[in-house]
Amino acid sequence: MENTKFSNIQKKCMYCGKYYPADSNRTSCSCKDHGRLFAVGSLYQPKKGDKADGI
Numbered sequence: 001m002e003n004t005k006f007s008n009i010q011k012k013c014m015y016c017g018k019y020y021p022a023d024s025n026r027t028s029c030s031c032k033d034h035g036r037l038f039a040v041g042s043l044y045q046p047k048k049g050d051k052a053d054g055i
Contacts, residue, residue: 009041 015035
């Protein structure tokens with residue numbers, strides 16, 4: 001389970017706020033302004049076993 005990455009990524013239109021699935025091929029929204037879609041969300045990646053601060 002060390003290499004597992006949990007993510008909650010979606011595409012969001014900055015004009016109307018509508019969300020689309022991340023795996024869609026859309027680059028613009030279907031709203032009247034045809035806003036560009038940007039990736040939003042969170043990504044969880046566990047750290048490596050060694051500690052950087054030495055504690």
